[in-house]
Amino acid sequence: MTMESLFFLVTNGHDEGASFMSALAHWCVRHRRIVISSWFLVAVGLVAAVVLGGTAFTTSSDMPDSESSKAYALLAQMPSSGSSGKIGKIVWHSTAGPVTSAAVKTEVTAVLDEVAKQAGVVKVVSPYTVAASGDTAYAQVVVSSDADVAPIEKVVTGAEVDGVTFTYGGDAFQEQISSSNGSSEILGLIAALVLLMLMFRAWRAALLPLITGVVGVLVSLLLVMVGSHVVTLSSTSITMAAMMGLAVGIDYALFVVNRTRKGLLAGKTVPDAIARAIDTSGRAVIFAGLTVIVALIGIRVVGLGVLTGMGEAAAVTVAVTVAAALTLLPALLGAFGLKVLSKKQRARLAQGVVEEHAPRLAGKWAALVQRVPWLVAPLALAAVVLLAIPVLQMRVGDSDASSDPATSATHRYYAMSSAAFGDGFDNPLMIAASTPDAPSRAAFTALATELKSVTGVATVTPVAKSADGTVQSVTIIPKSSAQAEATTTLIETLHGDVIPAAEAGTTMKAYVGGSAATTQDLSDALLGRLPLYLGIIAVLGFLLLAIAFRSLLVPLVGALSNITSILAGLGAITAVFQFGWGSGLLGVGSGAPITYIVPVLIVGIVFGLSMDYQVFLVSRIHEEWTHGRDNKRAVRVGVTETGRVIATAALIMLGVFASFAFDGERIVAAIGLGLASAVFIDAFLVRLTLIPALMTMIGKANWYYPCWAEKITPHLAVEGTPEPEPEPHAAPAVSETVLQA
Structure with a gap:
């Protein structure tokens, strides 16, 4: 299924799109053995490809114009030490x-x-x-x-x-250093199963999201392994893909299973209930999945190859989990039939009694928010801002052995070597220079002499030269470790003052290399492009929501709130991994700079997940608004009927992401904690608190949309084909409490 066809299915709200989605579900139910066998055969084929071809994971930063890369290019022209x-x-x-x-x-x-x-x-x-x-x-x-x-x-x-x-x-x-044994991920899945059991009260229904998510992840990881021969991917891409796949795969399946159960309890046949779920929640899954994929692929604008590869690997996983939710899950639902309901529900259904309890807690919360929105909105916003404050002091860089856990061999190595040889013992900086003529060579000799008196320099090695003398280098041992601010200051001094002064009036061109210099170059490049990436995805979010809900203020509030969730997640990472507040509990050592790949991945992933919750919440509010044009009631019904599902989905994601926070690998743990924090904040403080309060205060202006925009905007049918409204005397159809998305 191509991207264009998926977009057509989401954007076409008429009979063609509905009949296709319903027909797809009916076909998967009727031919469930073929569907399930096909997924199995695909997995087996990919396993064979990996066994025969292996993997080709590499690490590339794609920084050809950086200072450090130019230094390495010059050093390559120097005589080899013979040590490869x-x-x-x-x-x-x-x-x-x-x-x-x-x-x-x-x-x-x-x-x-x-x-x-x-x-x-x-x-x-x-x-x-x-x-x-x-x-x-x-x-x-x-x-x-x-x-x-x-x-x-x-x-x-x-x-x-x-x-x-x-x-x-x-x-x-x-x-x-620190390889995960998978036990934390298993704990995350167990936590998800417990939450699903509490929600569905039926073990088959609880298992289905897990089965769908795990199968989608396994197939996608195998695809990533095969794809490592084609695109540049680091081994960390596997962890990233697994993290994203488990989270969104379980969540997407949750929405479909929940919608199917509602249909069964409303008296639909098994095939019709599944078809309706795919035509409603399935559409929302496609729309949400596409937004996540676009956000992940958009990481390409940052221009770092390792990040691009990780984003593409995660995007593949999301695409496969969407496909699993639309094909494998209907087949499994068809196989289980009415057994996705509890025994009590099946018995009462057989008697013609529909037992459905209104989500009381969500309803009470919606009523509370709407009673004092002028108080709730500032408090929720203040809480999010407070959690985001640490991001103002974020330092982007690499950690070194000085921040590893005190019991680790690497930290013992640092402690022993630094005590004897200085903190910069394992942090050499190389200055390589092009010296094509005598004046430039003299200038480099003078530079090497001057380096000994530069603040922060411990020792300077003798000058090394190429055979013809056109390339020269010298190695500096700083007084500080690689992650220390003093090292950053030293590199900036070399770049901004010492080297330019030595180059003045000569043809000499000198550059600083070394792992600390490379990290700083990458961090500077990242920080320079991150605002562009953040701006692009914010505009993207605004446009998608504006098209979907024919509104200006709703998507504006949604896009801005996405940014607050992102900043709060980055704030949590800064507090724990840089300030060191509780980092020891995660087994990752003490405070250190935040690795440069973490902020970009947090921005891309949290944007996509925030869009998921915004779509599921606002689509239900929008549907209610179109029925009665009563904004306050629409917001109340939307929160009441989606609150439980969003809360459960968020808690599942929280459990999955938090399990990665205990991985023991600093980068993976930072991403896991950042995503877990951002998801929790986004679901409970932003989507279920701040957004309803703001939408209540804004009133009917939420749904203002200019006539000129209406004429040029394509139609998205995220809610699917509407069903007939219940009779006025009937009780609210709680069977529609699942997202009409």
């Missing part, structure tokens, strides 16, 4: 005397020799570089790029030398 691969360090500290003593040296050398024998080790370089104190030393270990460093770690951690403590760290060991 990743470099790590083994550090040891002696409490029984100098590390240079014959006894200590003999036993430590034996440990290093054992390390050198491990598979993947290219060589052990420069052993016994000793600290000034004489009680600590280190050796560099060069390993091949695809080496498994676990055996090396085992040798180091298992070394037994009296009075000597060993640890390890550096680039070669970075990929071994």
Whole structure:
């Protein structure tokens, strides 16, 4: 099904679109064995493709014009040290005397020799570089790029030398830090199952959203693995895709299952109830899914390849989960039939009695909000703003071993090495320069001399030169670690003052490289483009909602409220991961800058999810408005009839995202916590509190739409084909409490 056909199904509110959606549902129900078997065969085929072809995950930042990339391009022209691969360090500290003593040296050398024998080790370089104190030393270990460093770690951690403590760290060991065992994700699914059981009181109905979500995620993850051969994707894309797929997959299925149950309790046959659910909630799923996909693909405007790949991987997952909700779920619903209802409901239905309880809590909440909207709206807005305040102090960058958990090997490595060799021990900055003539070479020599007196510089290595002298470099060891603000200040000083002064009047062009410099370049590029991305998706949200609901104020309030939810999520991340408030509880260590990919992903994902809730809520309000033109009643009915579903969906997402917050990997945990916080705030403070209060105060002006805009705006039928209204004497049809979307 193409994007154009999906758009047609959502935008066409007449018989053609309705008959197609209904026909699709009926076909899936009649041919449920074919549908279920097809999903199974697709999964098996993708598994075979992954087994035969493997994966090709890579990491690319796509920053060809950055200062650091130019430095690396020049360094590539320098003579090779002969060491290809990743470099790590083994550090040891002696409490029984100098590390240079014959006894200590003999036993430590034996440990290093054992390390050198491990598979993947290219060589052990420069052993016994000793600290000034004489009680600590280190050796560099060069390993091949695809080496498994676990055996090396085992040798180091298992070394037994009296009075000597060993640890390890550096680039070669970075990929071994904090890998999830999947237990937290399982806990998230269990929490979702409990919530679904409380909502449906029928285990088959509770399982269906989970089955649909998990199948959609598995198929999409396999697609992402196969797709890694085609587009640039990092391994983190798998986690991102799983996170998005589980959340939206379960939620989308929840809306369809809930709508089907309502239809069954209203007396519809199983095929007709499923068809009606697909023609209403299914449309909303398509519309919501497309907005999420557009937001994720829109990450491309940021211009960073790794982010683009992660966004595309998550978009694939959303698309597959939408397809699962529209095909696999109807087939499963057809297979279960009336068993998606509880035994009590089936028994009463067989007697011709429809038992349906009005959502009392949601109704009471809607009444409270409408009683004092002038008080509720400022309080809700103030709460969201308060939660978003920390974002004003957000620092974007990479964390280093100094902020890793105190019990981790990486933190022990940092503590031991920094105490002996300084905080900048593992944070070298390289200055590479093009020096095509004698004056420029003299200028670089003068620059290297001046660097020794620059604030924040601990040591400067001798100048290295290419064979013809046209490229020269020097390495700086800062006094501070990579994540420290002092390092950022040093890089800015080099960029803004020291290097320009040295270049003046010469042809020399010098650039700063190193991991800290690369991170700063990426962060600067991100912060420069993030406002553009935020603006684009805000305008997109406004236009989509304006077209869907023929209003100016409703989409304006919706778009602005989306931004507040995003900022609140970023505020939570800043408070926990940068300020360190409670970060230890998540097992990610102490406070550190926020990794540059996190804000962009939070912006894109939260926008899409906020749009989901806005569509489900406002579509029901809009439907009620079109029936009676009573704004206050429309808002009350909309909140009453969608509040329970939105709250349950949000709690499920909260559980899924929060489970990733305990992943142990800092980036994944930050994304999980940010999304969990944003979803909770968006659902309960914004959608079910702030929006109803504002819409109540605004009144009929909510639905003002200029005549000229009406003429040029295409029609979207998010609610599907309306059913006949109940008779005036009849009680409110609680069977319509699920979203008419």
